[in-house]
Amino acid sequence: MEIVVCVKPVPEADTRLRATADGRGLDPENVKFVLAGYDESAVEQALLLKEAVPGSKVRVVSTGPAPRTEEVLRAAIALGCDEAIWAEAPAETVADPVAAARRLAVAVRAVPHDLVLCGKQAGDDESGLVAGALGELLEIPDFGFVTDLRWDAASARFRFRRAAEAGTEHWECATPVVIGLQQAWNDPRTAKLPAILKSRKAPIARSPAPSLPDDAPRSVPERFSLPAPRTGAKMIEYKTPEDAATQLVRILREEAKVFP
Amino acid sequence: MPDFSLTPEQESLRDAARKFARTEMAPHAAECDRTGRFPEEVYRKAYDLGLMNLNVPTEHGGSGLGLFEQCLIVEELAHGCGGMTTSIIANCLALEPIILGGSPEQQTRLLDPFCAQYQLASFCLTEPSGGSDAGGLSTRARRSGDEYVLDGEKCFITNAPHASLYTVFATIDPALHHRGITAFAVPRSTPGVTPGPDEDKMGHRASSTSTVRFEGARVPVANRLGPEGEGFSLAMRTLDQTRTPIGALATGIAQAALDHAAKYALERRTFGKPIGEHQAIQIKLANMAQAVRAARLLTWYSAWTIAGGAKGTLESSIAKCFASDTALHVADEAIQTFGGYGYMRAYPVEKLLRDAKLTQIYEGANEIQRTVIARELLREYA
Numbered sequence: 001m002e003i004v005v006c007v008k009p010v011p012e013a014d015t016r017l018r019a020t021a022d023g024r025g026l027d028p029e030n031v032k033f034v035l036a037g038y039d040e041s042a043v044e045q046a047l048l049l050k051e052a053v054p055g056s057k058v059r060v061v062s063t064g065p066a067p068r069t070e071e072v073l074r075a076a077i078a079l080g081c082d083e084a085i086w087a088e089a090p091a092e093t094v095a096d097p098v099a100a101a102r103r104l105a106v107a108v109r110a111v112p113h114d115l116v117l118c119g120k121q122a123g124d125d126e127s128g129l130v131a132g133a134l135g136e137l138l139e140i141p142d143f144g145f146v147t148d149l150r151w152d153a154a155s156a157r158f159r160f161r162r163a164a165e166a167g168t169e170h171w172e173c174a175t176p177v178v179i180g181l182q183q184a185w186n187d188p189r190t191a192k193l194p195a196i197l198k199s200r201k202a203p204i205a206r207s208p209a210p211s212l213p214d215d216a217p218r219s220v221p222e223r224f225s226l227p228a229p230r231t232g233a234k235m236i237e238y239k240t241p242e243d244a245a246t247q248l249v250r251i252l253r254e255e256a257k258v259f260p
Numbered sequence: 261m262p263d264f265s266l267t268p269e270q271e272s273l274r275d276a277a278r279k280f281a282r283t284e285m286a287p288h289a290a291e292c293d294r295t296g297r298f299p300e301e302v303y304r305k306a307y308d309l310g311l312m313n314l315n316v317p318t319e320h321g322g323s324g325l326g327l328f329e330q331c332l333i334v335e336e337l338a339h340g341c342g343g344m345t346t347s348i349i350a351n352c353l354a355l356e357p358i359i360l361g362g363s364p365e366q367q368t369r370l371l372d373p374f375c376a377q378y379q380l381a382s383f384c385l386t387e388p389s390g391g392s393d394a395g396g397l398s399t400r401a402r403r404s405g406d407e408y409v410l411d412g413e414k415c416f417i418t419n420a421p422h423a424s425l426y427t428v429f430a431t432i433d434p435a436l437h438h439r440g441i442t443a444f445a446v447p448r449s450t451p452g453v454t455p456g457p458d459e460d461k462m463g464h465r466a467s468s469t470s471t472v473r474f475e476g477a478r479v480p481v482a483n484r485l486g487p488e489g490e491g492f493s494l495a496m497r498t499l500d501q502t503r504t505p506i507g508a509l510a511t512g513i514a515q516a517a518l519d520h521a522a523k524y525a526l527e528r529r530t531f532g533k534p535i536g537e538h539q540a541i542q543i544k545l546a547n548m549a550q551a552v553r554a555a556r557l558l559t560w561y562s563a564w565t566i567a568g569g570a571k572g573t574l575e576s577s578i579a580k581c582f583a584s585d586t587a588l589h590v591a592d593e594a595i596q597t598f599g600g601y602g603y604m605r606a607y608p609v610e611k612l613l614r615d616a617k618l619t620q621i622y623e624g625a626n627e628i629q630r631t632v633i634a635r636e637l638l639r640e641y642a
């Protein structure tokens with residue numbers, strides 16, 4: 001099975017974020033970019049399917065600027081992906097999910113693909129649009145929020161589930177298909193040191209930008225701001241739990257006026 | 261120009277160790293410290309990821325890393341838990357005599373099956389009658405045909421209750437003093453080899469430490485590492501390699517203490533402002549940060565020197581001694597920054613002080629390090 005996983009470099013979870021000077025984007029200085037949780041799951045699922053279906057190959061694709069994009073591609077190689085493909089693009093351009101999907105689609109179209117896997121949404125902007133846009137651009141079916149993705153060799157179809165509002169949808173689908181994955185069969189694996197070292201030397205193929213006349217991003221970020229720091233937190237100093245509770249009730253009643 | 265930047269390889273090794281420390285070690289550190297539990301599942305995962313036999317060449321199934329890379333990893337692991345790190349890197353210490361002193365046949369026979377699965381090894385040098393005076397050890401090795409018979413007792417041996425292989429230093433004749441010392445690789449399954457019960461320790465409580473008794477334990481001559489009488493030199497050459505990572509381990513503990521103290525200084529308010537705005541606390545944090553950086557740079561310098569082929573006795577003693585003194589001092593200052601909370605077991609900093617203390621004692625107590633430093637130093641002036 002020819003599998004392509006699309007991943008996005010996103011800031012590591014406990015990063016201290018800052019806006020750029022023009023206020024339109026994220027200042028990448030001192031930010032470490034990593035594979036986010038949903039993308040890790042997508043990679044994990046790709047590797048599990050590769051292990052389950054002999055003769056499979058997993059290619060990992062990403063779009064974005066250096067060096068962050070190269071870093072996540074190498075991280076995916078260290079986990080066990082066979083080849084990496086990079087569609088270089090400025091961060092501002094691929095901030096638009098459809099512009100990102102166009103670049104990914106060029107890369108995907110250039111390689112065999114029975115299954116195109118994405119995380120159900122990106123770990124940073126959580127737009128959740130890329131899988132859908134990819135399906136549209138590649139003119140193949142796409143599904144989001146997928147769990148329990150299985151390959152049924154007998155019928156040569158994928159079977160999977162989607163959580164719906166009032167129950168669970170059970171689907172089957174022929175290849176090729178784009179899947180926005182909610183969850184892999186198990187927790188994502190961790191790369192081993194020898195594989196990490198090897199991944200540093202792995203070749204990374206380049207994918208060209210789309211040659212469309214209207215390739216400019218349709219949306220551009222206007223302003224990037226961080227939540228205002230929370231104020232007014234109050235630490236209760238106490239000796240016993242009873243003391244803490246008494247003080248808390250007093251504060252809720254007299255200061256916060258939560259109840260009379 | 262000296263260059264302090266890390267290569268992409270080094271950065272990714274450090275990041276992998278950092279992630280492991282944060283996600284697999286730190287969450288269990290307080291519990292293991294309280295109960296003294298030996299978190300085997302953490303050690304197995306460390307093995308699976310290649311964090312365990314860091315110094316063993318890849319052709320024998322290890323990670324084959326240089327000393328500098330080992331130090332980067334050890335510092336990160338120690339940030340997660342000092343005690344777990346001691347147990348994770350004990351294999352490096354125990355296997356180093358085989359790497360340095362074993363014949364190619366011994367390396368293949370001993371290292372390959374050992375590294376092919378999760379197993380622990382222990383370095384058995386210290387004896388109840390004394391650790392610092394290693395040349396005067398009294399465990400006997402008597403030749404009997406194509407075997408040696410070992411009799412004696414070792415103490416304070418890391419991982420001994422869980423290890424399947426011991427590297428043992430014994431004397432063929434106590435009258436020869438250090439010239440009688442000979443090294444052996446001894447499988448735990450050898451009849452007459454008995455580890456004692458786990459010691460109850462002040463710190464590094466996730467690690468396991470015990471005595472090992474040898475009573476008529478018969479070891480084939482094929483398991484002697486190097487010639488008779490060369491064991492002392494082999495032990496010293498081993499410690500020249502492993503002392504620097506102890507500096508890195510101490511630096512990791514110190515960095516953790518600084519991190520906790522700085523975060524707390526931003527949160528805790530007294531007299532209407534965060535304590536980090538009081539100059540007394542600022543000076544404390546500034547001094548802690550200087551010491552931690554100095555410890556790291558001395559460790560890096562030592563590792564760089566040794567990786568370049570130097571023996572590094574002086575530099576590694578300086579790094580180990582300075583970093584371990586720093587760890588104790590910085591952990592102490594972190595507790596002071598936390599005030600009364602720092603003294604409570606519910607907060608993470610008092611553990612760091614207890615963990616830091618060991619780094620001044622093991623792999624050569626700091627008094628011995630200073631003796632070595634002075635000796636090497638005075639030689640330069642003589």
Ligand SMILES: Cc1cc2nc3c(=O)[nH]c(=O)nc-3n(C[C@H](O)[C@H](O)[C@H](O)COP(=O)(O)OP(=O)(O)OC[C@H]3O[C@@H](n4cnc5c(N)ncnc54)[C@H](O)[C@@H]3O)c2cc1C
Nearest residue numbers: 383384385386390391392416417418622623624625627628
């Ligand atoms: C948790 C733990 C784990 C350990 N793991 C291992 C292990 O895996 N393998 C192993 O072989 N050992 C291990 N050790 C032993 C450790 O290396 C020794 O404890 C250490 O070398 C000191 O030896 P000692 O305890 O016998 O102290 P002693 O040698 O009795 O020293 C007592 C004090 O006297 C000082 N002193 C001694 N001689 C001199 C001198 N000439 N000049 C000035 N001061 C001196 C020492 O510095 C120390 O302060 C471990 C110890 C601990 C606590």
